[in-house]
Amino acid sequence: MKSAKIGLAGFGTVGAGVVEGLTTHADIMASRIGIRPTLGGIADLDIETDRGIAVDADILTTDAFGMIDDPEIAIIVELIGGTGIAKEIVCRALRAGKAVVTANKALLAEHGDELFSLVNETGSNLYFGASVGGGIPIIRALQESFVVNQFRGLRGILNGTCNYILTRMETEHLPFDEALQEAQEAGFAEADPTLDINGFDTAHKAAILARLAYGISVPMDTICVEGIRGLAAEDIAYASDLGYRIKLLAILASHDKTVEVRIHPALVPKQHMLASVNGAFNAVMVEGDFLGSGMLYGQGAGQKPTASTVLGDIGDALRDCSSGMHRTLPTPSDDAPPLCDIENIVTRYYLRVNVLDKPGTLSRVSSILGEHGISIDSVMQKTEEHQGEHVPVVIVTHGAQEGNITHAVRLIDEADIVGAPTVRLRIEQ
Amino acid sequence: MKSAKIGLAGFGTVGAGVVEGLTTHADIMASRIGIRPTLGGIADLDIETDRGIAVDADILTTDAFGMIDDPEIAIIVELIGGTGIAKEIVCRALRAGKAVVTANKALLAEHGDELFSLVNETGSNLYFGASVGGGIPIIRALQESFVVNQFRGLRGILNGTCNYILTRMETEHLPFDEALQEAQEAGFAEADPTLDINGFDTAHKAAILARLAYGISVPMDTICVEGIRGLAAEDIAYASDLGYRIKLLAILASHDKTVEVRIHPALVPKQHMLASVNGAFNAVMVEGDFLGSGMLYGQGAGQKPTASTVLGDIGDALRDCSSGMHRTLPTPSDDAPPLCDIENIVTRYYLRVNVLDKPGTLSRVSSILGEHGISIDSVMQKTEEHQGEHVPVVIVTHGAQEGNITHAVRLIDEADIVGAPTVRLRIEQ
Numbered sequence: 026m027k028s029a030k031i032g033l034a035g036f037g038t039v040g041a042g043v044v045e046g047l048t049t050h051a052d053i054m055a056s057r058i059g060i061r062p063t064l065g066g067i068a069d070l071d072i073e074t075d076r077g078i079a080v081d082a083d084i085l086t087t088d089a090f091g092m093i094d095d096p097e098i099a100i101i102v103e104l105i106g107g108t109g110i111a112k113e114i115v116c117r118a119l120r121a122g123k124a125v126v127t128a129n130k131a132l133l134a135e136h137g138d139e140l141f142s143l144v145n146e147t148g149s150n151l152y153f154g155a156s157v158g159g160g161i162p163i164i165r166a167l168q169e170s171f172v173v174n175q176f177r178g179l180r181g182i183l184n185g186t187c188n189y190i191l192t193r194m195e196t197e198h199l200p201f202d203e204a205l206q207e208a209q210e211a212g213f214a215e216a217d218p219t220l221d222i223n224g225f226d227t228a229h230k231a232a233i234l235a236r237l238a239y240g241i242s243v244p245m246d247t248i249c250v251e252g253i254r255g256l257a258a259e260d261i262a263y264a265s266d267l268g269y270r271i272k273l274l275a276i277l278a279s280h281d282k283t284v285e286v287r288i289h290p291a292l293v294p295k296q297h298m299l300a301s302v303n304g305a306f307n308a309v310m311v312e313g314d315f316l317g318s319g320m321l322y323g324q325g326a327g328q329k330p331t332a333s334t335v336l337g338d339i340g341d342a343l344r345d346c347s348s349g350m351h352r353t354l355p356t357p358s359d360d361a362p363p364l365c366d367i368e369n370i371v372t373r374y375y376l377r378v379n380v381l382d383k384p385g386t387l388s389r390v391s392s393i394l395g396e397h398g399i400s401i402d403s404v405m406q407k408t409e410e411h412q413g414e415h416v417p418v419v420i421v422t423h424g425a426q427e428g429n430i431t432h433a434v435r436l437i438d439e440a441d442i443v444g445a446p447t448v449r450l451r452i453e454q
Numbered sequence: 455m456k457s458a459k460i461g462l463a464g465f466g467t468v469g470a471g472v473v474e475g476l477t478t479h480a481d482i483m484a485s486r487i488g489i490r491p492t493l494g495g496i497a498d499l500d501i502e503t504d505r506g507i508a509v510d511a512d513i514l515t516t517d518a519f520g521m522i523d524d525p526e527i528a529i530i531v532e533l534i535g536g537t538g539i540a541k542e543i544v545c546r547a548l549r550a551g552k553a554v555v556t557a558n559k560a561l562l563a564e565h566g567d568e569l570f571s572l573v574n575e576t577g578s579n580l581y582f583g584a585s586v587g588g589g590i591p592i593i594r595a596l597q598e599s600f601v602v603n604q605f606r607g608l609r610g611i612l613n614g615t616c617n618y619i620l621t622r623m624e625t626e627h628l629p630f631d632e633a634l635q636e637a638q639e640a641g642f643a644e645a646d647p648t649l650d651i652n653g654f655d656t657a658h659k660a661a662i663l664a665r666l667a668y669g670i671s672v673p674m675d676t677i678c679v680e681g682i683r684g685l686a687a688e689d690i691a692y693a694s695d696l697g698y699r700i701k702l703l704a705i706l707a708s709h710d711k712t713v714e715v716r717i718h719p720a721l722v723p724k725q726h727m728l729a730s731v732n733g734a735f736n737a738v739m740v741e742g743d744f745l746g747s748g749m750l751y752g753q754g755a756g757q758k759p760t761a762s763t764v765l766g767d768i769g770d771a772l773r774d775c776s777s778g779m780h781r782t783l784p785t786p787s788d789d790a791p792p793l794c795d796i797e798n799i800v801t802r803y804y805l806r807v808n809v810l811d812k813p814g815t816l817s818r819v820s821s822i823l824g825e826h827g828i829s830i831d832s833v834m835q836k837t838e839e840h841q842g843e844h845v846p847v848v849i850v851t852h853g854a855q856e857g858n859i860t861h862a863v864r865l866i867d868e869a870d871i872v873g874a875p876t877v878r879l880r881i882e883q
Binding site: 315318330 | 591598603604727742745746748759773774779
């Protein structure tokens, strides 16, 4: 049986999972792929710490570039992360004609154009299945299975930390800060959870999905990114009463001439498949003109699920190297559709308005909405009457344009009947 | 851009979907694959009937073998189905060095050993992504994404007809025959639905999954296949009261030295992801030692979803042909684990016993169960008292061995306190 040597750059948590797979599962991989993977090198600044997996000391090095230059190594696996040294390693390996496997979402999201062009110029291959969704094979599905489809839309729960927090807030009626602390204690959130809870991690993944589904480049500063920090427990409870769960969604949708990309918490009907995705799990729902509706669900992060996908990509790299296959990557064409301005999107809205509990206030709010072409689907006032005090009123609108909602909410919040800023959340059907 | 010619054998419903994809979506496929697919031939006994898609008359032929022999055609797509002429076409094309794409589950399930060996001998390639799950990329995930995983188990809802019938029985409280008739009228069931409702279609798909997940050959006559015909509406209702939905499942599980493959209706807890798979949708839940839990969900049949997966496979074939890649297929090794005898499986059971409503009968039933090492988790008697009449009593057991249940149920049914055969359903947690 043929074999090929793999060089790993980055011996962290996922790296150790990949080494474990290549060490303990080499036989099963070889029988399925038809080519035996062997580990030819591991580069990391720290080659002393025990990662809990036995490794031949001879293959450990602090010199990643030396490993790339080793003619015996055909495949470089980059698991360092970030856009600094990781980018240098990936680019140098591609230029050296090596196949590169990476799980680096920031790198793909921020430098996708450059990397895809480099792949096509050099004739090397780049595999990035683990950059979105951990153990979920969504990248492969988009690149290979769904290749005929024009996508009406993709909606993803792509961050396990946020989904864990939201699930705990709903099921245990916890405030955000307590749910976050619990997530940190349970190992589902980093000590600094900013990238996760502010939505940037999800935005990186959405940019990669948008590139594959729509052939577009999505600069991070051009899209709507709203995280879950500060989401109020009462909105989760009101949403539940209305038959919804709140999820942090990446939403991609194609329109006539534009593509919509946005990341924000959204109300999802409880009977929708995405509403059943709880805890640290992730899922992506795909709507295509051929496939119809589909969903891929699984563990979106973690050592072994991520290593599972990296090792799947290594399988591809082994096969492709042995036959000299070059996989071209699609680069944005001149007629790629532009991004839709968030002000132009049309969706339904959940508004929690804090109004004085006296006659006429609701009619004032609804007349402001009406003047902006926003029609009301339902109104819910849960608390008892408190004549003269501010009480929350929850309004669900029919489909309305974001720009109109923004303007109407500003006028509502400026009115003297309102005691606190209106909470506005989007509803995804 | 490179291009390659495709010959289609079988211009039926899915075939017409594939032709539509190759005709109207050739640009998008070419931009994603890097190689342009072109349709070089369509072979069918009927080349007169309008399929609703414009086709160049020159490429229509009734001579499938002539099309295979055409040196310009690199890829043969077999969409005839069955194990007769379809098998001849597939084998002849493989021997001629062509890449073959097929959606033929019966062929793969019944002749997998022969076909996989032929692929490895000839160095040709065989793609069969659409043989299981229609638009769901489960075959690709098993062959490529999850390549490192040892699978604890797979559980699939693999037949849309059955799932539609079961969903309607539950939500509309319909008896089986009415739900079947409705499914036929809605186009979700064939005029002769035997293969679907008796579980054989699901069994074929389970055999293909077992081959890929466990490297084993599963002859159809060696496994437990129970369909949904005759499932009583009252059992669906009782199951619902107990917090379960009944689904027709393909269950694959690995044990120390054996692999379990069985197809039968099973009670699934309502909060389980598989319980949310309703109507004609399909899903496969996969448990792997690396990936953890994952589920792929989507439209398991139908023209366009199936064509979507066939066209994904055509994309592979285009790439592989251009680089000369041969994908070896794993054939069962001498140390492949044997199938587990159904009598030896251990699971929980739902029993509906029809006993005389008089003191002492339940104790007699439970003592028979106890003598067989079967312990009771709960007992439910829904109907009011009818002293001296037969009434249904629903018993849920703890984990018990199938052989013991079979023997105990036989003794219960022989007892003079029982008025009708006991209904026995397995519970899947």
